Amino acid sequence: MMIATARSMLWLLATDTSRLRKCLVGARAGRTRRALPGAAAATGVRIIAQCIIPCGVRAIVEATCRGHVRNFARRFFAMTAAAVREPVFWRAGLRIEPIAPAEIGVYRSYLQRSESASTEVPLKTSTGKLGRRTAVRRAHALLQLVDRANAAEIGHDETSSYARRYTMDHDPPADDRAAFARLCAAIFANGIGFNAVRNHREALDAAFDLFDPTRVARYDDARIDAILRQPIICDRAKVAACVENARRWLACAADEGTYLGRVARCAAQDDAAVGWPALVELLRSDFVRVAEMTARQVLKRWGFFTALSHPGGKRCLERLGLMAPQAPAPAAQQFIGAIAGAGGRDPYALEASFVLFSTIGPCRTRPLCLRCPLAERCPAAQLEAAPPRPAASSTAAKSA
Ligand code: SF4
Incomplete structure (x- = not known):
């Protein structure tokens, strides 16, 4: 096990391709992988473990501060751009999280699971003959x-x-406000569908202060009554749930800085290959009116594709x-x-x-x-479209 020195720390670096395009495959993945040690050597960062998945890179690195990890990522982007023929576009946001030395095993196994989930497709064809x-x-x-x-x-x-x-609709949310808006949309859509909610998006944004959780958490009964008087959403239980969830959102975010930070920490130990079960449980326990299906709808709209x-x-x-x-x-x-x-x-x-x-x-x-x-x-069509053979005609054919 790696033991960090007194001055250095362990960090998780996660960077994704733009719009999570799965372009890091084949030769491009190989060149991307080879750019990592060069970037680390140039910036004085040590790579403890790494994995390339089709839509991004995850690495555990040892560095003295977050800024050094950021420099390493930038150098890596530059070296990848020089190494591959077709450019790779990266998302602007980087995830850089400190790792407690005791947690290194958990993060290592997260990297292993990420890599195997992205290379293995548990596909079974109906015939079992196709590779x-x-x-x-x-x-x-x-x-x-x-x-x-x-x-x-x-x-x-x-x-x-x-x-x-x-x-x-499924782009990963840029910040907590956008993520909270999608949580509320999933609650509103329960029973009426997402299309109905999308058709009222502007009115909902106006009624709920753009779903800023800090403001929604302060809504009182009078404000809820005012929302219900508008011809947008008429279910008091749903509106009250969003207000309660805004309060819970802020309480959870207080520990981690942002609620999305809490989600990222949970995702680091969860398994995409089986549909993010820990994240589903997290949402169910953190919020009201969030059953398993709603939790999965929210996660899918937060960019967790296999949810x-x-x-x-x-x-x-x-x-x-x-x-x-x-x-x-x-x-x-x-x-x-x-x-x-x-x-x-x-x-x-x-x-x-x-x-x-x-x-x-x-x-x-x-x-x-x-x-x-x-x-x-x-x-399936061959079964459906096969015309029934009339008994009379077959008898006629035989006699002919
Ligand atoms: S409509 Fe019929 S033929 Fe077309 S994909 Fe569906 S089952 Fe197959």
Whole structure:
């Protein structure tokens, strides 16, 4: 075990690609990995452990202060830019957290889990015959047909704007205020759907002071009555829950500086491959009116992609023979991530294609296979579309 010297400290550095694009794969991942020791040597930082995942880099480093870790990250970005042919765009925010020496084991295993979760796709095809690469390649080909079918249904512009909206709704929140707004949106959406909440977003922002938790926590009964008099949200229990949650948010954030800091600390010890169970429990215990499904909806909207899979998107993957029926939701999300990585696309944008296909396209709850452009390649369609053989005609054929 590494023991930090008196002057140096251990730090966790986590940096993500812009919009969490899964572009650190193959040769690019190798070059990114090789840039780390050079950057460390140039800035006097020592790397204790590291892992490259498709959408970012995690490292445990030893350095004298946070500024040195930041310099190391900047030098690493510069060296990566020089080493790879196609530029990697990084998110502006860095996560740099001190690690107590006693916790180094926990952080090491977090890095190992992150790496194995990003390289293993627990995919099971319905036939069991396809390898991971073949399945991803096949899914990629089908995805092009899905995109074409969506465009034929509602047009290219509407398809792209839907994907943009879907991605923006799930972009990791920039700060606590944005994160709290999404928590409240998930509570409001309970029973009425997210579309209804999105349609009233401006009115809700105005009514709730842009969901600043400090201000919402001070709301009294008179203020709640005033909100309920507006034609936006008429459920007193939901509004009261948001006020109570704002108070709890501030109480939890007081210990960690920000609530997102508390989330990051919990995520460091959680497991993406099984759908972030510890984070789900954290939200359930921290807030009121947050059951497991709401917690997962919130986490997905905070950028935790494997927390929840869209039932329609998952249904499409299963019908197309890309996923085993009843495969766990995190496996579906990891598979979508793998297809996105193979095509250099944003996983949320890619998921949006399948979601659209399952809601306005032919692959609805009751599929319209006869007008589906994927029918020839879809195992589920072959069963659905097979015409029943009339007994009379077969008898006639035999007698002929
Ligand atoms: S053929 Fe039918 S089951 Fe298959 S993807 Fe199309 S609509 Fe869905």
